[in-house]
Amino acid sequence: MSASERxxxxxxxxxxxxxxxxxxxxxxxxxxxxxxxxxxxVHRPTRxxxxxxxxxxxxxxxxxxxxxxSVLRGVVALIGRRKNYKxxxxxxxxxxxxxxxxxxxxxxxxFLAACRLADLLVRNRCTHLHIHFAHVPTQIGMYGAAxxxxxxxxxxxxxxxxxxxLLLNTKAQRTKKFxxxxxxxxxxxxxxxxxxxxxxxxRCGVSFPERVGKxxxxxxxxxxxxxxxxxxxxxxxxxxxxxxxxxxxAGHDFELxxxxxxxxxxxxxxxxVSLQLQESVRFLGGLPHSEVRDWMHGLDVFVxxxxxxxxxxxxxxPVVLMEAMxxxxxxxxxxxxxxxxxxxxxxxxxxxxxxxDEDLAWKLHEMLASARTRERLAMAGEQHVRSEFGQDxxxxxxIRHIERDET
Numbered sequence: 001m002s003a004s005e006r007x008x009x010x011x012x013x014x015x016x017x018x019x020x021x022x023x024x025x026x027x028x029x030x031x032x033x034x035x036x037x038x039x040x041x042v043h044r045p046t047r048x049x050x051x052x053x054x055x056x057x058x059x060x061x062x063x064x065x066x067x068x069x070s071v072l073r074g075v076v077a078l079i080g081r082r083k084n085y086k087x088x089x090x091x092x093x094x095x096x097x098x099x100x101x102x103x104x105x106x107x108x109x110x111f112l113a114a115c116r117l118a119d120l121l122v123r124n125r126c127t128h129l130h131i132h133f134a135h136v137p138t139q140i141g142m143y144g145a146a147x148x149x150x151x152x153x154x155x156x157x158x159x160x161x162x163x164x165x166l167l168l169n170t171k172a173q174r175t176k177k178f179x180x181x182x183x184x185x186x187x188x189x190x191x192x193x194x195x196x197x198x199x200x201x202x203r204c205g206v207s208f209p210e211r212v213g214k215x216x217x218x219x220x221x222x223x224x225x226x227x228x229x230x231x232x233x234x235x236x237x238x239x240x241x242x243x244x245x246x247x248x249x250a251g252h253d254f255e256l257x258x259x260x261x262x263x264x265x266x267x268x269x270x271x272x273v274s275l276q277l278q279e280s281v282r283f284l285g286g287l288p289h290s291e292v293r294d295w296m297h298g299l300d301v302f303v304x305x306x307x308x309x310x311x312x313x314x315x316x317x318p319v320v321l322m323e324a325m326x327x328x329x330x331x332x333x334x335x336x337x338x339x340x341x342x343x344x345x346x347x348x349x350x351x352x353x354x355x356x357d358e359d360l361a362w363k364l365h366e367m368l369a370s371a372r373t374r375e376r377l378a379m380a381g382e383q384h385v386r387s388e389f390g391q392d393x394x395x396x397x398x399i400r401h402i403e404r405d406e407t
Contacts (some may be wrong), residue, residue: 017045074112088147117144158316182338205391206322215328231262236305242357307354325381348381
């Protein structure tokens with residue numbers, strides 16, 4: 001069956017939210033290759049990504065209308081699927097017995113959403129369901145796929161495994177392939193009892209175009225350091241500010257730009273004052289995705305000080321690191337999760353220990369002190385990100401798993 005003859009449904013937590021650009025890029029990348037895609041979202045996001053109005057207008061939202069409306073619509077859809085509900089309901093009851101009634105009550109709500117999803121899959125003649133994130137979207141998607149009689153694949157990321165990893169082994173057994181973004185995650189899943197044969201690595205491919213011309217790595221006045229991410233605990237912005245204070249005390253003059261917003265902004269702004277960094281640190285707020293590339297071109301170093309948060313949540317392989325590397329910007333990050341697969345310490349970037357502001361300050365010093373180091377790491381980083389984390393190579397990997405064993 002050719003790409004134009006099949007229709008694949010995409011299910012994600014919140015299309016088109018600001019935080020999930022890698023999902024839209026992958027979806028749109030498949031459409032550019034001739035695939036027909038039905039976009040489905042669990043929630044309607046509160047903050048939309050600018051420039052994706054067409055995708056927004058054709059996305060179906062399963063939870064729209066409130067809880068009661070979702071339940072009623074799910075019941076109606078279940079009645080409509082009464083001739084084909086055995087597989088989905090069998091999975092559902094088996095899962096409720098496995099997890100108990102507390103989580104089982106949540107699964108019941110998700111099962112009703114799955115009935116609506118199944119109706120969408122059948123009415124749109126979808127031949128496959130691809131699900132991003134292994135928690136709620138997969139708990140909805142696996143029942144919906146079974147009710148509709150279509151195969152499905154899952155892409156697992158970070159929080160959905162480390163903090164919300166319900167029924168991982170069961171989900172992996174039911175999928176055509178359980179995909180994840182890193183070898184670190186692959187090993188974690190195996191440690192949780194998932195069969196290695198059920199899991200494969202497919203990266204979140206970066207789609208930024210190549211930088212026109214070569215970046216300049218010689219000093220152009222005051223060095224410019226930048227970071228971009230949601231202002232939450234796991235991004236390590238507090239560690240970065242303490243590292244910046246160490247650099248200032250050691251005599252470094254630099255400008256640190258923090259792009260992004262979040263619940264810790266007020267606390268971090270107060271920290272800047274207490275560390276006497278007002279002349280060195282700027283908060284830019286949320287940066288539209290369309291402006292990220294130009295902003296990165298103005299940086300001498302990009303840094304992301306990821307760490308585990310107090311609940312055990314942590315990043316997988318942040319896409320923003322791939323984007324920076326694709327633009328010949330040298331990067332500093334931390335030895336966490338799958339990050340060392342992207343930022344190979346001393347080869348494609350520099351890595352510090354998570355939560356260690358002294359180590360992070362030293363790595364930043366190494367970058368800022370040597371234009372030759374910045375150039376060497378940036379050029380190797382760009383080559384690595386395009387060969388291993390580029391969108392085309394990872395779309396090829398994804399398509400192979402979707403098409404595997406098709407007749």
